[in-house]
């Protein structure tokens with residue numbers, strides 16, 4: 001079968017390898033669609049970040065590894081002892097690999113496991129592959145009306161919903177979302193679903209501004225055309241209750257802090273390629289707090305419900321569909337070239 005391996009910066013290759021042989025407790029999936037994530041792009045341009053450069057504690061594998069962690073497909077084989085799913089089921093995969101025994105795992109915080117890994121980043125297979133094998137517990141069945149394309153968007157939507165649920169956001173609160181890429185656009189929708197009264201998106205790309213507006217942002221700020229901090233303070237009468245930082249840019253993090261009200265909260269959703277600096281007095285003198293969130297936990301069923309009910313709209317986010325053979329040129333390179341794309345989906349079976 002074909003699978004896309006990360007070898008190094010700007011070096012992703014489609015290799016021919018044997019299909020996985022199903023093991024006890026495992027499920028073999030024929031991948032229908034797999035999204036290109038911002039994290040994949042970070043790995044492509046500046047990796048390895050999550051990709052192990054020595055054997056990973058859980059998969060015992062290191063680069064080159066198969067990419068792709070946002071996927072849905074059909075169960076084609078189940079291992080001994082598997083009871084929750086059967087051959088023919090349509091599923092999406094929660095790609096977190098956790099040890100189950102460290103202190104965070106014991107507390108149920110498996111998304112911050114001490115030896116955290118991701119299927120599609122840390123070895124052991126991935127979604128940019130014709131078939132991939134995962135643990136039964138990672139599989140979530142899709143309801144009948146839900147498409148595989150929507151199924152592939154469950155993972156990024158879970159990141160957004162986890163960010164909202166982990167924040168202090170309450171119905172009626174105002175919030176700012178810095179960056180209207182795929183995750184930012186989902187954070188906007190999740191904030192709206194959670195009852196945010198005023199959602200302000202800060203974004204430079206015009207295509208993304210329009211998308212943010214269409215998906216529920218009440219105000220759009222172009223940070224190069226107006227002072228975003230002043231605009232937010234004016235629109236919210238003194239600062240937003242919660243600011244979500246979804247850009248991974250030093251300057252945006254600092255602005256997001258200043259956009260928050262006294263006693264407000266800043267949530268960092270982005271993964272960073274390098275160090276950023278802040279002036280702590282911007283937190284101290286206003287008693288603001290800052291919190292990081294990573295991935296998701298115990299949330300896939302809720303996300304599947306919200307997408308099914310149309311309260312998280314993911315179809316509009318899909319701006320291109322390509323075959324696995326085109327992953328590099330029509331996928332990664334295109335995302336670097338242009339901000340007009342939000343989510344590019346990849347099919348290993350499309351020729």
Ligand SMILES: [Zn+2]
Pocket residue numbers: 037038039069070155156
């Ligand atoms: Zn992702």
Ligand SMILES: [Zn+2]
Pocket residue numbers: 098099100101102103104105110112113114115
């Ligand atoms: Zn653990």
